[in-house]
Structure formats: structure tokens, C-alpha cells
Amino acid sequence: MAIIDLSQLKTYTPALIHQIHNSFCEVRLLELGFLPGKKIEVIRKSPFGHTFYIKTNSGCFALRKNEASSIQVKCI
Amino acid sequence: MIKNIILIGNPNSGKSSVFNRLTGLSQKIGNYPGVTVERKIGSSSFEDGHSRTITDLPGCYSLFPSTQDEKIATKEILTSSIESTDEIIVYVADITKLDKHLLLFSQLKSLNKNLILCLNMLDRANTNIDKVEEYFAKTFSVPTVAISAKTGFGIEKLKKVIQDFNLPTDRESKDIFFDLNHWDEERQETVNAVGEKTLLTGREYLNFILTNHLDWLHEISPAIRDRINGIEQSDFKPTQSQIQDTLHRYSILEPILLQAKSHINNHPSISEKLDRLVTHRIAGPVIFLILMLLIFQAIFAWAQIPMDWIDGLFGFITEWMATSLPQGWFTDLLVNGIVAGIGGIVIFIPQIAILFLLIGILEETGYMARVVFLLDNTMQKLGMNGRSVVALVSGGACAIPAIMSTRTISNWRERLITIMVTPLISCSARIPVYALLIAMVVPYRRVGGVFNQQGLAFGLLYFLGAIMALIVAFFMKKIMKGDSRSFLMLEMPEYRFPNWKNVGIATYNKVKSFVFEAGKIILIISIVLWFLASYGPKDSMQAADTLTEQISTEQELSPEEEAQTLATLKLEHSYAGIMGKAIEPIIRPIGFDWKIGISLITSFAAREVFVGTMATIYSVGSEDHTASIQEKMQKETFLDTGKKVYTKATVWSLLVFYAFAMQCMSTLAIVRKETRTWKWPIIQFVYLTLLAYFSSFIVYTILV
Missing domain, CATH: 3.40.50.300 (P-loop containing nucleotide triphosphate hydrolases)
Known part of the structure; x- marks a missing residue:
């Protein structure tokens, strides 16, 4: 099981959240339901991969590349 | 209870x-x-x-x-x-x-x-x-x-x-989510110290939260702040303690929820499927543009009918009062000052209501969040945030709620740039100004079956404002130093059918606050204006009388023509005329005469006052109550040269001026409030005025 950044994940490929390694946005991401072990999926990337449309158990979110790459995911 | x-x-x-x-x-x-x-x-x-x-x-x-x-x-x-x-x-x-x-x-x-x-x-x-x-x-x-x-x-x-709520008898019941004993000793000591200092002993979670907010705690209470100030927090990591607290809470909630969920079956969500289209890289922006175009078409198609009613109603009231009330200064104040002023406020209601309604619907349905996703990248290049789009779009209704909506942008520079450029988006207060002026120079003719030329002229002005907002934002981004902490973590709410009650109440509240807040200013200005336009220095007003007599005998005017000339000359010699004439040298290069000068002075308070001022000026300046302002303006000629004042060049120059100029006291007041300093509203006022003046100069020079 490879661990990669969420920003590197292909669209429509479910993965599991491993950990968040950016303390600046970690609290907010946790509050939004980005919890270790939860399923996560990239639905869409904006042109040039700047903004990410993310789906988790707790809903859909728009994240920038910076936030997305702070989330490490385990490929299933 | x-x-x-x-x-x-x-x-x-x-x-x-x-x-x-x-x-x-x-x-x-x-x-x-x-x-x-x-x-x-x-x-x-x-x-x-x-x-x-x-x-x-x-x-x-x-x-x-x-x-x-x-x-x-x-x-x-x-x-x-x-x-x-x-x-x-x-x-x-x-x-x-x-x-x-x-x-x-x-x-x-x-x-x-x-x-x-x-x-x-x-x-x-x-x-x-x-x-x-x-x-x-x-x-x-x-x-x-x-x-x-x-x-x-x-x-x-x-x-x-x-x-039936009863206060629980055991207020300090066992807390299943927080236990101070699970924390390291240092944290425990700090929390207890805060508790002792604030006299809030035993309320562990409250004290724990307080230790996390020491940096902005002064907003809570200076007394508490002073008490806590002395507490030393060695190796303090607020983020770590927040993460730890949050994770612990989730770990307790998870099993609880697992059991509850057996009783709850969520309906399948259509959001994801809809978003495949709405957030598509090509379809998305196209849908956005079409929606924006539809909104503007709707404002003109729908608002026109009630606006015509209101216009007709006020025309009727004015005429009735002018004919049935005794002649005198009081009737004059009532008709040309107060009623004209109220009419100028009420006429806005349909457009403002429709705009707030439509923007409200877009927000209610959850579409606005998708717009943020779509345009965040573009907006970032311009120094703003995806959320700025909401402000800029709302700016199409009114800059005041738009600027207030920027508080959801947490990055200060992005927020400030958004605030600074929002007034460039043509707000609803400009609509009557545009409508009046466009109708004078652009024929009402259909183009390509769907649009008419006047509508396109409107579109052009909105486009001009929007493009200028983006250009200014780009330059501000280059000039201003940024702080690096910019993020976007936005929840995409489920699409939902708009709740009409919510949208209706929000629209009602906004229209109400417009009528009473902005209305007050407009009404006062209308009355002041009436005074300024009706009275002047004694000898100056006498000069108007003599001059009229002179012209009358020279040109053998009919009594009606004589009255007309007298009214015009009186306005010219009134306080308002004097003020307008004083600034004429500055505005002549962009094609404006002193009457427009009066309107510019008065509409620095609020731009919609322009139409009211024009109405006051031209009803004070004429005995004819029935002709519309537009007809009167079109007849207007320079007294000395006899040439028409409102040529294509002047009108377009005026339109561009109104598209860019900062003519809204309320907006400046809001910017002062949001930025907490006079620096930004002053900068905003100066740059927008200069921008308006030089743009008008260019337009006038090219067209004349």
C-alpha cells in the first residue's frame, strides 16, 4: 500500500486518509471530517491541477493544491 | 423561565x-x-x-x-x-x-x-x-x-x-468528551492556573479553551485578559492541543454515531452527478456566464413593469399636488423636494428586490460554492480568493452587502483587494443613471432577435466595470506585500431547492434596510438640494430677474417662454448653480456643464441621487411638470451657444464616469468599518475618482 499525497491521486480512485502533515490547516481539516482511516476520493481537478474537488464520508469539499498535498493517503 | x-x-x-x-x-x-x-x-x-x-x-x-x-x-x-x-x-x-x-x-x-x-x-x-x-x-x-x-x-x-426546558439539576454532570487528567502535566498546570486567575475554577474545558485563545482573548473581556496575562505557557502549542482535543472527541462520537445511523437512511445525493456538469472545466464557466447574463436580462425584463407603475404613480401625485395645493414655497418643497426625493428611492425597489432575490437563490441552492471552486484559480492570479466571486457578483446588487460578505475570506490581502475593487462592479444604484443616459443616445432597437441595443449598452458598461475591477486587482496584487497563509477549504453543500421563505425574508430585510438606511440619506440630500436650487444670494437672484426682463423685451418672448427663461436663469444664479459653475472649469474637459456639475456634487453622497438631482434641477428650472426628465434633458441647450448639452460624447463620458467613480458615502463608511482605518477608504476614493476622470477624458476626446 503506497502512501502518496492526495494531490497525486487519480480522479475517482478511492483511498484512505493516512495523516495530515501541515499543522496550519490540520485542525480545520479535522473539523471538516478529514480523519485518518476515512475514505477519500478526488472527483475533479481544475485545469492545471490548482483546485481539487474532494469527496469524503462527510461531504464534498474544494481544496487548493497546497491543502490537498498536505493530506497523505493510502492507496487501496 | x-x-x-x-x-x-x-x-x-x-x-x-x-x-x-x-x-x-x-x-x-x-x-x-x-x-x-x-x-x-x-x-x-x-x-x-x-x-x-x-x-x-x-x-x-x-x-x-x-x-x-x-x-x-x-x-x-x-x-x-x-x-x-x-x-x-x-x-x-x-x-x-x-x-x-x-x-x-x-x-x-x-x-x-x-x-x-x-x-x-x-x-x-x-x-x-x-x-x-x-x-x-x-x-x-x-x-x-x-x-x-x-x-x-x-x-x-x-x-x-x-x-418546557428545565435547568438540569446536576449542572456539573460527568463530561464524556473531556478529561483534564488525560493531558500532560504542563497543560494541566496552565489550565488550572487560568482557572484560578479567572475565578473559574473547576470549569476545566472553559479554561482549556481560554488557554487556546490567549492571542485574541482581549476581545472577550479586558478584565479576564488582564488576569490571565501573567500566565507563562512554556512550550505552548495551541495547534497540537486543538488537534488532540478534536481527535479525542471524534473517537468518542464514532461508536455513538455508528449505532444511531441504523435509524437514519440518507436519501441518495444528486450533487455529485450534477457537479460533473456544473464544475466541468468548459461547461462550468459557460453555465456561470449564461446565469449571469440571465440575471441581467431578468432585471431589465421584470423590473421595468413595476418601475413604470411607480414612475406613473409619482408623476400623478406630483401633478395632483402642483395643481390642487396653493402656490408657495411649501408646495414647491413638497413637490420638488420631498416627493421627488421619495420617488427616487421607491423607484429602486423592484430592481434591488429582484437582484437580491436572484443572488439569494444562487446561494440557497449551493451553486455559489461551485463558482468558488471554478474560479478560485483565476481569482488567485488576481490576488483574490474564490470566495471573492461571491462578493463581486453581489456587488452587482449593492457594494455594501458585497463588502460585508468578504469577511469569509480569511487572508487579509485577498480580502482587502476584494474590498477595494468591489465598488467597480456596477451596482443597482447605477441602473437608473445608466437607464436615463443610455436612452438618450442609444436607440431601442432589436439586434439578432433577442437583445436590444440599449440592453447591449448596459451589458457593455457592466463588462467595463468588471474588467476594470480585475485589472485594478491585478495591479494591487503586484504592489501589495502578501502574507503566505492563504487557504481554501470550502464545503460544497448539497444542492437543494431554494427555500422560498429564506430567500423571501432575506430579500425583504435587505430592501427594507435599503429604503430606510439609504433612503434617509437620499431624502435629506433631496431636500437640501431643493433649497440650494431654489434659493441664492439676494443680489444674484435679482440679477436673474433683471436679465430675464432684458432678454424678454429684446427677443419679444411669449409669457410662457419668459417664465421658462426666468426659471433657468434663477437656477443658474442659485447656490447650486454657483457651486456647479465653480467646478465647471474642471469638468468641462470631460464634456460636463454646470448642471451636471451640480449632480456630480450631490451624487458623491450616493450615485442614484443623480437622477433625483436631474429631476429637481429640471423641475425647478421649468414650469412644465408633465414632461419626463429625459425629454427635458434632451431639449437642454447651452444658453450662450445654443448647442445641445447632451451629445453622444458627453453622455458616454458621463456613463463611464459613473461606471468608475466612488460615489457612495455608505460604501466608504463600510470600508472604514471593515478595514478599521480611514486609510483604505481614502485610497479607494482617490483612485476611483482619478480613474473615472481620466477614463471620461479619454472617451470624450475620442467621441467629440
């Missing part, structure tokens, strides 16, 4: 719908002291005959705030805890999203608040209502009500529960 009810919940929990259900139209929208976060308070009457006050706090995710809205909510919550005020908190949660909506609930529970758990959005899930209510009531020992604010189901029951 507890009379204060507070609504708290995550963003998108349907809190506002619950608030609207409870209070209806008995709402007061104000601001929190010192900030422009909306404070919504309403009252609701209950079966027991008493009425209770309902406060709707801004939505927030937790007690660790990251936006201004959340800081306000957190501050209110903590302040009431410190002062131990009695109130009932109705915690609104989306029943389909309990995973994250119960986090803040658990924090409030740890603060020992008087809680009622209100599970909203029953319409989105098949729920075994009795089982769920019973389960949560038992697990958290709080009264629980499942409702649907959309359909109104359960609202009466919620009111009954509020009415």
Missing part, C-alpha cells in the same frame, strides 16, 4: 431556516459591535403566552475559530460561559451529516451549556424519528428534536421543548 434562545450550528446546517421558521418577519438585523458580522435577533411567541428572544449566531465548525464569523460566535459562547448567563442553546445539526456536525455540539456539552439538540433536514433521510430522538436524548442527556425546517415538520414540537 429562560427567555434567551441562541441558535448555534455548523455552516449549512439549515440554521437560518430554523431561525426564519421560529421568528418569521419579526427579525432585527444589526451588527455586532465593532465588526460588521451580521447579528440576527428575532422574537417568537410560544404557547404559554410568553415571547422569547431568538439569536442566530454565525455558523461555525468549532470553538477554534479561523474566520471572523467564527470568532464572533466563539466569543459570544465563551462570554456567556464566563458570565454564566442563562440561555438555552438550540444546537442545529444536519441529520445526514452528523459525523462532523456533532463536534461543536460536544464542545458545547463540555462547556455545560443548556442544550437542546435539533436534528434538521429530516426531508433528506428516511429516519426512525422516535428511535433517534430517544437515543440521542439518552446518550447525551439533552432534549432532542428531529425537524425539517424546509417543510416545517417538528417546529411546533421544538417550541414545546424550548418552553
Whole structure:
């Protein structure tokens, strides 16, 4: 099981959240339901991969590349 | 009996719908002291005959705030805890999203608040209502009500529960979410120290939260702040403790929720499928553009009819008063000052209402969040944030709520740039100015079957404003130093059919505040103007009389023509005329005469005053009450040269001036409030005025 950044994940490929390694946005991401072990999926990337449309158990979110790459995911 | 009810919940929990259900139209929208976060308070009457006050706090995710809205909510919550005020908190949660909506609930529970758990959005899930209510009531020992604010189901029951709320006898019941003993010694010491200093001993979670907010705690209470100031926090890591607290709460909530979920079956969501189209890289922007075009077409198609009624009504009233009331200064003030002024306010209502309604619908449906996703990249290149789009689009209605909406942008530079360029978006106050002027130079002719030329001219002006906003933003980004902490973590709410009650009440409140807030200024200015245009220095006014007599005998004018000349000359010699003439040398290069000069002076207070001023000037300057301002303006010639004043060059120059100039005292006041310094409104005023002047100069020079 490879661990990669969420920003590197292909669209429509479910993965599991491993950990968040950016303390600046970690609290907010946790509050939004980005919890270790939860399923996560990239639905869409904006042109040039700047903004990410993310789906988790707790809903859909728009994240920038910076936030997305702070989330490490385990490929299933 | 507890009379204060507070609504708290995550963003998108349907809190506002619950608030609207409870209070209806008995709402007061104000601001929190010192900030422009909306404070919504309403009252609701209950079966027991008493009425209770309902406060709707801004939505927030937790007690660790990251936006201004959340800081306000957190501050209110903590302040009431410190002062131990009695109130009932109705915690609104989306029943389909309990995973994250119960986090803040658990924090409030740890603060020992008087809680009622209100599970909203029953319409989105098949729920075994009795089982769920019973389960949560038992697990958290709080009264629980499942409702649907959309359909109104359960609202009466919620009111009954509020009415029957009993203060728990064991206020310090065991906290299942927080235990100070689980924390390291250092943290325990700090928390206890805060408790001792603030005299809030034993209230561990409150003290724990306070240790996390030392950096902005002064907003809570200076007394408490002073007491805590002395506490040394060695190796303090607020983020770490917040993460630890949050994770611990989730670990307790998870098994609880797992059991509850067997009673809740969420309806399948259409959002994801719809978003494949709406957020598509090509289809998305196209849909956005079409929607914006539709909004503008709708404003013109729909608003025109009621506006014609209002116009006709005021024409009728004016004429009736002029003919049936005795002649004199008072009738003159009533007709040309007050009624003209009120007419100038009321005529706006249809357009403002439609704009707020449509923007309200876009927000209600959840579409605005998608716009943010689509345009964040572009906006970032221009130094702004995806959320700026909401402000810029709202700016099409009014810059004031638009600037207020920027408080959801947490990055200061992005927020400031958005505030600075928002007034360039053509707001509804410009519509009457545009309408009046465009009708003078652009024929009403259809192009390509769908649009007409006047509509296209409107479109061009809106486009001009929007493009200029982006250009200015780009330059501001180059000039201003940025701080690096910019982020976007935006929840995409489920698409939903707009709740007409929500949209209706919001529109009603906004129109009401426009009529009474902006209306006051406009009315006062109208009266002042009437005075300035009717009176002047004595000898100057006498000169007008003599001059009229002279012209009359020379050119053998009919009595009617003589009266006309006298009125015009009187205006020219009035205080207003003198002021207009004083600035004429400055505005002549851009094609304006002194009458336009008067309007420029008065509409620096609010641009919609332009039409009113024109109405006042031309009704003071003429005995003919029935002709419209437009007809009168078109006839207007320079007294000396006899050439028409309103040529194509002058009108377009004027249009461009109004598209760019900062002519709104209320906007400047809001910018001062939002930026907390006079520096930014002054810079904004100066740059927009210069921009308007030089753009008009270019347009006039090319066209003349």
C-alpha cells in the first residue's frame, strides 16, 4: 500500500486518509471530517491541477493544491 | 423561565431556516459591535403566552475559530460561559451529516451549556424519528428534536421543548468528551492556573479553551485578559492541543454515531452527478456566464413593469399636488423636494428586490460554492480568493452587502483587494443613471432577435466595470506585500431547492434596510438640494430677474417662454448653480456643464441621487411638470451657444464616469468599518475618482 499525497491521486480512485502533515490547516481539516482511516476520493481537478474537488464520508469539499498535498493517503 | 434562545450550528446546517421558521418577519438585523458580522435577533411567541428572544449566531465548525464569523460566535459562547448567563442553546445539526456536525455540539456539552439538540433536514433521510430522538436524548442527556425546517415538520414540537426546558439539576454532570487528567502535566498546570486567575475554577474545558485563545482573548473581556496575562505557557502549542482535543472527541462520537445511523437512511445525493456538469472545466464557466447574463436580462425584463407603475404613480401625485395645493414655497418643497426625493428611492425597489432575490437563490441552492471552486484559480492570479466571486457578483446588487460578505475570506490581502475593487462592479444604484443616459443616445432597437441595443449598452458598461475591477486587482496584487497563509477549504453543500421563505425574508430585510438606511440619506440630500436650487444670494437672484426682463423685451418672448427663461436663469444664479459653475472649469474637459456639475456634487453622497438631482434641477428650472426628465434633458441647450448639452460624447463620458467613480458615502463608511482605518477608504476614493476622470477624458476626446 503506497502512501502518496492526495494531490497525486487519480480522479475517482478511492483511498484512505493516512495523516495530515501541515499543522496550519490540520485542525480545520479535522473539523471538516478529514480523519485518518476515512475514505477519500478526488472527483475533479481544475485545469492545471490548482483546485481539487474532494469527496469524503462527510461531504464534498474544494481544496487548493497546497491543502490537498498536505493530506497523505493510502492507496487501496 | 429562560427567555434567551441562541441558535448555534455548523455552516449549512439549515440554521437560518430554523431561525426564519421560529421568528418569521419579526427579525432585527444589526451588527455586532465593532465588526460588521451580521447579528440576527428575532422574537417568537410560544404557547404559554410568553415571547422569547431568538439569536442566530454565525455558523461555525468549532470553538477554534479561523474566520471572523467564527470568532464572533466563539466569543459570544465563551462570554456567556464566563458570565454564566442563562440561555438555552438550540444546537442545529444536519441529520445526514452528523459525523462532523456533532463536534461543536460536544464542545458545547463540555462547556455545560443548556442544550437542546435539533436534528434538521429530516426531508433528506428516511429516519426512525422516535428511535433517534430517544437515543440521542439518552446518550447525551439533552432534549432532542428531529425537524425539517424546509417543510416545517417538528417546529411546533421544538417550541414545546424550548418552553418546557428545565435547568438540569446536576449542572456539573460527568463530561464524556473531556478529561483534564488525560493531558500532560504542563497543560494541566496552565489550565488550572487560568482557572484560578479567572475565578473559574473547576470549569476545566472553559479554561482549556481560554488557554487556546490567549492571542485574541482581549476581545472577550479586558478584565479576564488582564488576569490571565501573567500566565507563562512554556512550550505552548495551541495547534497540537486543538488537534488532540478534536481527535479525542471524534473517537468518542464514532461508536455513538455508528449505532444511531441504523435509524437514519440518507436519501441518495444528486450533487455529485450534477457537479460533473456544473464544475466541468468548459461547461462550468459557460453555465456561470449564461446565469449571469440571465440575471441581467431578468432585471431589465421584470423590473421595468413595476418601475413604470411607480414612475406613473409619482408623476400623478406630483401633478395632483402642483395643481390642487396653493402656490408657495411649501408646495414647491413638497413637490420638488420631498416627493421627488421619495420617488427616487421607491423607484429602486423592484430592481434591488429582484437582484437580491436572484443572488439569494444562487446561494440557497449551493451553486455559489461551485463558482468558488471554478474560479478560485483565476481569482488567485488576481490576488483574490474564490470566495471573492461571491462578493463581486453581489456587488452587482449593492457594494455594501458585497463588502460585508468578504469577511469569509480569511487572508487579509485577498480580502482587502476584494474590498477595494468591489465598488467597480456596477451596482443597482447605477441602473437608473445608466437607464436615463443610455436612452438618450442609444436607440431601442432589436439586434439578432433577442437583445436590444440599449440592453447591449448596459451589458457593455457592466463588462467595463468588471474588467476594470480585475485589472485594478491585478495591479494591487503586484504592489501589495502578501502574507503566505492563504487557504481554501470550502464545503460544497448539497444542492437543494431554494427555500422560498429564506430567500423571501432575506430579500425583504435587505430592501427594507435599503429604503430606510439609504433612503434617509437620499431624502435629506433631496431636500437640501431643493433649497440650494431654489434659493441664492439676494443680489444674484435679482440679477436673474433683471436679465430675464432684458432678454424678454429684446427677443419679444411669449409669457410662457419668459417664465421658462426666468426659471433657468434663477437656477443658474442659485447656490447650486454657483457651486456647479465653480467646478465647471474642471469638468468641462470631460464634456460636463454646470448642471451636471451640480449632480456630480450631490451624487458623491450616493450615485442614484443623480437622477433625483436631474429631476429637481429640471423641475425647478421649468414650469412644465408633465414632461419626463429625459425629454427635458434632451431639449437642454447651452444658453450662450445654443448647442445641445447632451451629445453622444458627453453622455458616454458621463456613463463611464459613473461606471468608475466612488460615489457612495455608505460604501466608504463600510470600508472604514471593515478595514478599521480611514486609510483604505481614502485610497479607494482617490483612485476611483482619478480613474473615472481620466477614463471620461479619454472617451470624450475620442467621441467629440
